[in-house]
Amino acid sequence: MFPKQIFKAYDIRGLVAGELNNDLAYKIGRAYGVFLRGRGLFDSQKWVVVGYDMRPSSVGYSEAVRSALRDEGFNVVDVGLVTTPLFNFACAHYSDHVGGIMVTASHNPAEYNGFKMTLSDGTPVGKGNGMEEIRDLAEKAEFESVNAKGDLKNMNVLEDYIAKIFSLVKPEEIKPLKIVLDAGNGMGKVSFVEMLKRLPVQVEYMYLEPDGTFPNHEANPLKVETLKDLQAKVKEIDADFGFALDGDADRIGLVDEKGEVVDASFVGALVGLEVLHSNPGAHMLYDLRSSKIVRDVWEAQGAKTGMCPVGHALIKKLMKEQKVKFGSELSLHLYYEDMYGVESTDLSLLYFLRLVSQTGKKMSELTAPLNKYFHSGEINFHTDKKAEILAKLREKYSDGKVVELDGFYTEYPTWWFNVRVSNTEPVLRLNLEANTKEEMDEKLTEVKKIIVG
Numbered sequence: 308m309f310p311k312q313i314f315k316a317y318d319i320r321g322l323v324a325g326e327l328n329n330d331l332a333y334k335i336g337r338a339y340g341v342f343l344r345g346r347g348l349f350d351s352q353k354w355v356v357v358g359y360d361m362r363p364s365s366v367g368y369s370e371a372v373r374s375a376l377r378d379e380g381f382n383v384v385d386v387g388l389v390t391t392p393l394f395n396f397a398c399a400h401y402s403d404h405v406g407g408i409m410v411t412a413s414h415n416p417a418e419y420n421g422f423k424m425t426l427s428d429g430t431p432v433g434k435g436n437g438m439e440e441i442r443d444l445a446e447k448a449e450f451e452s453v454n455a456k457g458d459l460k461n462m463n464v465l466e467d468y469i470a471k472i473f474s475l476v477k478p479e480e481i482k483p484l485k486i487v488l489d490a491g492n493g494m495g496k497v498s499f500v501e502m503l504k505r506l507p508v509q510v511e512y513m514y515l516e517p518d519g520t521f522p523n524h525e526a527n528p529l530k531v532e533t534l535k536d537l538q539a540k541v542k543e544i545d546a547d548f549g550f551a552l553d554g555d556a557d558r559i560g561l562v563d564e565k566g567e568v569v570d571a572s573f574v575g576a577l578v579g580l581e582v583l584h585s586n587p588g589a590h591m592l593y594d595l596r597s598s599k600i601v602r603d604v605w606e607a608q609g610a611k612t613g614m615c616p617v618g619h620a621l622i623k624k625l626m627k628e629q630k631v632k633f634g635s636e637l638s639l640h641l642y643y644e645d646m647y648g649v650e651s652t653d654l655s656l657l658y659f660l661r662l663v664s665q666t667g668k669k670m671s672e673l674t675a676p677l678n679k680y681f682h683s684g685e686i687n688f689h690t691d692k693k694a695e696i697l698a699k700l701r702e703k704y705s706d707g708k709v710v711e712l713d714g715f716y717t718e719y720p721t722w723w724f725n726v727r728v729s730n731t732e733p734v735l736r737l738n739l740e741a742n743t744k745e746e747m748d749e750k751l752t753e754v755k756k757i758i759v760g
Contacts, residue, residue: 313421314442316434316730317620320412320421323364327420331445332368332410336375338444339408339424342437343381348405348426354382354460356397356407358389360494360555361517364420365410372408372422373459380453384462388517390494390556391423392651397464399429399647400471414527414553417520429647430627433620434730468653469502475585475645476657478506482664484547485509487562488656489537491526492518493554495652502653508660511544513537526553528560529639531568538566547663548670550656557650558639561659563670572598573677575635576605581658582633582643583608589632592625595716595725596637596685596738600677616713618730623648637685637738681747683739688758693728693735699757700726722750726758 310331313321319335321327343349355376359369373383384404386397391409398407406426412419424432424441432438485508490496492514503510513536514523524533528551541549541562549562561569576598579591583605592615593601602612615622615634619642622634626648634642641655642648663670690696700715704724707717714727714736722741729736739754741747 309446311442311446314438316438317431317618318413318421318423318433320415320419322418323362323420324418327364327368329367329371332371332422333375334445334448335422335441336372336408337379337448337450338441339406339432340376340379340381341444341450342432342441343406344379345440349380350405351380351382351455353403353405354384356384356386356394356404357410358386358394358397358407359410360412360519361388361492362412362417362420362519365519368410368420368422372410376408377457377459378453379450380455380457382457383459385459386462386464388494388497389464390497390652392557392646392649392653393464393468393498394423395425395429395649396468396471396646396651397462398425398427399649400464400467409555411555413555414525414529414558416525428627429623429649431620431623433618436620436624465498465501468498469505471646472502472651472654472657473505475654476661480664481506481508481657481660483507483509484660484663485511485544486660487511487513487537487540487544487546487549488515489513489534489540489549489551490515490556491528491533491552491554492516492521492523493526493552493556495552495556498556498653499552499656506660511540511546513540521554528553528558529571534560534562534568538562538568542566548659550659552652556652559641559652559655560639561670563674565671567671569670569674570598570677570682571637571639572601572682573674574639575637575641576601576677577662577673578641578655578658579605579610579633579635580608581662583610586632590630592622592629592631592634594622594636595710595712597635598680598682598740599723600679601635603679604677614710614712614716617727619650680740680742681744683737683747683751686737686755687729687732687734688737689734690758696735696758697726697728700754703757722746724750724754726754
């Protein structure tokens, strides 16, 4: 059986045992090549990027992908073991690169792997933008012979990447600080060590060695329980703050000097303020699950703000269409126009280092004014009545300020909520926020009653 279920809204992701194998990786590589040809992107003088993460199966899958692309006639540039931000940079920064495939399952546990596909402008292949076509091509596997096999070369893009991010945040803007970086045995070692040794920063590294079995904890900073070791280490060595990465190092978690986890909305809000310092009046997006404080603080500093749907493929597309400078997603993805509209966790860390350096404030002092509203966090509901529930919510709450951007969002003067169908799991996801804890609890009970029936 062809595993259609692994072709997700944003990428391809499945179980190494039972869903993925080298043969399927080859078919996906060929399908991606056919897709590029269909977009008029085949050129014998240009290259397709292939990179991979540290999971045990990634080496074999990446070899299969490289072979497939070359059999499709494409020249392949192998960037080796890389973070996803470094891979995306390799696709977008060089004019002779037309796109690429990264073998990774991001923050998923060790039993998973997958493929992220992107175009040269940083736009990811996703639902409605090639994913269905690639799925169908891989399933049919009816690939034609080509006249000439593509070439293969190796390339290290790290120096160009570091030069790019240091053009946005100057090393001289950073003062001597002490931080802890938890790489989660993911790909962070590839870029962060080289970048940080060029700064006046004392770094305590945790779980730095890439290990796709994730022996210490799941590399997913969105799960607060994965940050416990980082919290303890920050307090133990009296660090200025702690910084955590997911498996492919495209998402971040932040811990203040007291060892407290910084709310995901606050992370985006603070980085957005740093972007605004260099880009007054910039257009910036926040995903519709985020706290209102993001909008409040950005607009107070002169930003033009807007909501965006959930999911990196959708956000990146919107950023290009609307010429957006910065985008913040509650999943701890942060997107920069200056980095071709994609994530750069290295740049995010530089912004936090600059923020603490230039303000002279502790991280807890920077986040304290943001702690204004009461947010429920994301609550999941397993149900087979998604459409029916959304219809009931629309009927009851249509007198609010309704936004039909991703599921159902409605806002009242003192509270708001969003219910949306997950793109990755068979659930409805609820986020709700109010001006007081009492109202949050009251409205949460009210909305939950409609959802569970």
